[in-house]
Amino acid sequence: MLAAVLREYGGPEVLKIEKLPDPEIREDEVLVRVEACALNRIDVWFRSGRYRTSLPRILGGDIAGRIEKLGGGVKGFGIGQPVVVYSVLSDGTCRYCMIGRRNRCVNVGFIGGAADGGYAEYVKVRDYNLVPLSNLDAEIAACLPIDFGTSLNAINLIGGLTPVDTVFVMGGSGGLGHAFVKLSKLFGAEVIAASSSEEKLSFLEKIGADHVINYRTEDVRKRVMEITHGMGVSVSLDHSGSETWNLCLDVLKKGGILLTAGITTGENASVNIAQIYRREARIQGVYSYLKEDLIKAVELASKGKLKPEIFRTYSLSEIVEAHRLFDSGNFTGKIVLKMR
Numbered sequence: 001m002l003a004a005v006l007r008e009y010g011g012p013e014v015l016k017i018e019k020l021p022d023p024e025i026r027e028d029e030v031l032v033r034v035e036a037c038a039l040n041r042i043d044v045w046f047r048s049g050r051y052r053t054s055l056p057r058i059l060g061g062d063i064a065g066r067i068e069k070l071g072g073g074v075k076g077f078g079i080g081q082p083v084v085v086y087s088v089l090s091d092g093t094c095r096y097c098m099i100g101r102r103n104r105c106v107n108v109g110f111i112g113g114a115a116d117g118g119y120a121e122y123v124k125v126r127d128y129n130l131v132p133l134s135n136l137d138a139e140i141a142a143c144l145p146i147d148f149g150t151s152l153n154a155i156n157l158i159g160g161l162t163p164v165d166t167v168f169v170m171g172g173s174g175g176l177g178h179a180f181v182k183l184s185k186l187f188g189a190e191v192i193a194a195s196s197s198e199e200k201l202s203f204l205e206k207i208g209a210d211h212v213i214n215y216r217t218e219d220v221r222k223r224v225m226e227i228t229h230g231m232g233v234s235v236s237l238d239h240s241g242s243e244t245w246n247l248c249l250d251v252l253k254k255g256g257i258l259l260t261a262g263i264t265t266g267e268n269a270s271v272n273i274a275q276i277y278r279r280e281a282r283i284q285g286v287y288s289y290l291k292e293d294l295i296k297a298v299e300l301a302s303k304g305k306l307k308p309e310i311f312r313t314y315s316l317s318e319i320v321e322a323h324r325l326f327d328s329g330n331f332t333g334k335i336v337l338k339m340r
Contacts, residue, residue: 063125236248
């Protein structure tokens with residue numbers, strides 16, 4: 001098979017197309033012919049060495065394709081069946097796995113990090129990590145797992161969203177941000193979204209944001225308070241890290257919830273304790289997603305209620321160009337590798 005292989009950490013140019021043997025599967029595994037694989041921030045972190053893995057490695061956790069081969073112990077799937085991959089790896093036996101929180105597994109890992117992923121013509125996965133597809137194109141399905149799955153996990157962790165909620169999304173035009181905007185609107189919330197350019201603000205308005213803020217030219221705190229008539233928002237999503245964490249906390253109303261889901265700009269931030277307890281604010285961490293979240297995302301997309309926005313597709317041979325675009329930040333929604 002052909003694959004984009006990571007043999008050393010660095011910029012996009014370290015990803016090299018190589019011809020490798022097809023993966024060999026075990027009794028409980030399935031060989032999937034990859035049709036599409038979406039890019040994610042975690043791919044860049046593994047590529048750059050911010051996250052370490054054993055090398056060589058094939059990146060890519062957002063995978064959709066068709067079953068090519070079944071292990072002898074696999075039941076309930078058939079050759080040629082379209083599937084999307086649940087990318088969280090777990091041992092299935094720890095205390096967290098036993099209560100249904102596999103994203104908290106003591107041995108948690110991710111396809112495309114701890115195991116080879118979808119930047120290849122084929123990938124092997126355990127049967128547990130497959131979700132069947134019916135009427136979804138592979139490129140759409142490949143955008144669902146990490147960003148839409150994580151967004152649904154976040155919403156479930158706080159007990160859901162309703163039309164009485166006002167949501168603030170910092171960095172709303174990328175993969176996770178646009179997923180959270182779309183799902184918040186689907187559940188009826190009012191959405192305020194911030195991004196860095198007029199093009200990205202137009203994109204946010206197109207996908208349903210009720211109010212948009214250019215964080216490069218506007219005072220975000222002031223604008224959020226103007227929009228909410230001095231109240232603040234009920235839910236604030238920060239997936240950037242230290243540079244935006246306090247801002248996302250500041251714009252909460254009393255009883256509001258800060259969802260923290262990423263550390264792109266750094267993992268350390270200070271907090272005013274009084275600001276938390278006097279407002280009875282909550283801070284909720286969000287780490288990856290459950291298989292049930294992916295199943296729900298597939299269901300919503302299959303019914304036409306949810307559609308990821310794809311900015312550009314690339315072939316596997318164009319993997320370096322795809323990563324350069326991702327690194328630049330000059331895109332909205334998702335970037336997808338299309339294998340066939």
